[in-house]
């Protein structure tokens with residue numbers, strides 16, 4: 444196994460293999476390790492310190508791991524294998540929190556809520572190394588105790604040592620076997636085995652069934668949520684190129700044009716990433732954006748298309764992933780894009796994302812998307828409403844979010860999602876299309892919202908979203924069922940994006956006829 448030399452915070456050179464073992468420690472230290480485990484290390488290994496800092500920021504500051512981790516890696520100057528180890532440790536411990544806590548609860552003599560939260564985070568890191576990463580027990584114990592000594596204090600070190608010793612007495616399967624004896628049903632068992640909250644397991648199984656898939660696929664789906672996702676790239680059509688990435692080892696994507704998959708690393712090494720013409724974007728997001736951009740128009744909207752006067756609207760554009768792709772496609776087709784976003788800092792990110800796209804093709808509007816349909820009725824030929832949602836379809840990329848979300852979020856988001864969809868429909872010209880998109884497969888924010896809209900409104904019809912996705916994909920996706928479409932991590936290796944496509948029917952209300960100027964209104 445190849446190794447990389449690094450220097451720990453104690454200044455001593457050491458070598459880490461892929462499991463995080465340090466391989467060149469002196470004989471004296473090994474002797475010491477055998478005799479007094481809780482005494483043997485008083486320093487924090489930098490990679491484990493990074494993982495610890497990420498867990499602390501997530502637990503105590505509600506931070507997002509995917510934002511904190513790169514900053515901590517940079518701060519501690521980790522690279523290569525050390526950065527990969529810190530990432531696997533932090534993400535694995537965050538994803539696995541439910542299962543790790545169930546194991547720890549068996550090994551601690553008091554409720555976990557009574558532990559110092561910093562000690563609990565260190566225990567999670569130690570337990571994940573023992574059960575999820577196959578770090579040898581002596582290394583996991585030694586380094587976790589050292590971390591606690593260095594950053595929390597000497598007091599809790601012996602507790603941490605004793606608890607992790609108990610954790611190390613069984614493998615993960617051994618622990619699961621013991622814990623499963625107490626679970627009530629299949630949902631609880633899947634939740635424990637795959638480290639998801641039970642309410643999410645239930646919802647995902649329900650969603651599989653709602654989209655015509657066998658409920659037994661739940662195991663594969665939950666496993667896919669726990670796998671580290673590869674980085675998906677998009678070269679903006681007509682503006683960017685995959686060449687640099689492909690020459691540097693990325694693989695061409697098999698689902699959609701202009702996409703590639705990369706093992707990661709610092710993508711800023713590619714000039715195309717620095718200029719913003721090559722972007723990180725999940726393939727599922729690329730597919731739904733392209734489906735909205737290509738769905739057939741009718742009536743007035745089709746006339747606009749023939750005259751190259753199409754107007755497109757991205758109602759919820761921040762941070763601008765889909766807006767950048769749509770903007771590039773719009774520029775190629777002589778269309779214009781209005782990208783709307785309610786949060787000022789996210790509207791800035793949209794402007795930044797659109798920078799490589801010719802300026803005459805797009806504008807950014809800062810405002811509440813719920814008002815836009817009333818302010819600019821029947822003005823747009825293609826509208827995407829990529830609404831705020833629970834993000835349960837992107838659990839692979841947001842390791843902590845499954846434990847942060849609650850069913851109450853659905854109740855809060857529901858009215859906003861419905862109001863944004865209504866506004867999107869109002870803003871659409873007769874014959875135009877509206878794509879309702881979520882990065883969640885939860886029925887409460889997908890199929891139920893769509894059915895409600897169809898019940899509420901007589902001015903739309905549902906188009907076949909599965910067909911629209913297949914029309915832009917490089918191979919049949921078989922994502923459609925009953926008119927809507929659902930992509931899946933375990934089937935398509937994408938985020939679980941949901942797409943419903945509506946066509947606006949001609950209206951008899953003259954107040955909703957479209958103004959004649961084709962240009963997008965500049966931001967308010």
Ligand SMILES: C[S@@+](CC[C@H](N)C(=O)[O-])C[C@H]1O[C@@H](n2cnc3c(N)ncnc32)[C@H](O)[C@@H]1O
Pocket residue numbers: 728758759760761762763764765766783784785786789810811812813829830831832
């Ligand atoms: C799922 S994200 C959109 C992702 C984006 N389409 C992309 O591909 O990068 C939803 C966005 O809607 C924004 N948002 C929330 N409430 C809104 C509202 N009332 N009007 C417009 N945008 C809103 C959020 O700030 C967030 O940026």
